[in-house]
Amino acid sequence: MDMLNNAIKGYQNKVLTAAEVIEELIKLAKEIKESDSLANELKLSDFEYAFYSAVAENDSARELMGQDKLRELAIVLTSTIRNNVSVDWTIKESARAKIRTVVKRLLRKYGYPPDMELLATELVLHQAEVIADQLVS
Incomplete structure (x- = not known):
């Protein structure tokens, strides 16, 4: 876009x-x-691919984690974010903070490079905002 x-x-x-x-x-x-x-x-849905793109944008993450692990992370991110978003999560800072924390935990759990974690978190949140209407419904 x-x-x-x-x-x-x-x-x-x-x-x-x-x-x-x-x-x-x-x-x-x-x-x-x-x-x-x-x-x-990769057999990813549109939502999953949106999150895959966000976490795979980093070259070191692609090299360190590999395509399969990034794919798995994208699937888990999609499911977790879908289960944790509320109608007003893009407006309320407390709801955004909860999603941000969940994303950071998942990135750490899957071994995402710590130096790029902040950028990846922001990219994932941005992707979630873009598709927010579909995630909530």
Whole structure:
């Protein structure tokens, strides 16, 4: 979404030409297709893949933990977050703190690199916010 917004803003601000925007859109489409194929290959749902992407963004985590362990972590994160979110969790700081604590514990349990734990926690929370409506229902 960010890539799409950046391309549109670049065009609107006359930084990018129409041809460059089309190139960006083609590049974005290829990345989405690759992402979908990886999700299918890993047999992850859309929610699980969102969390997988958040925890696998770190190169050292991918090297240290491997794809299978990250996949397992994503599945557990999805289930745990789904079971712990409430309707107002994105608004109430106490509810957010509870989710943040749960995520940190899971990252530690699965051996996520401690130096990248804070970033991964924030990415997971951001992903959870993006899909919050579906998680609560």
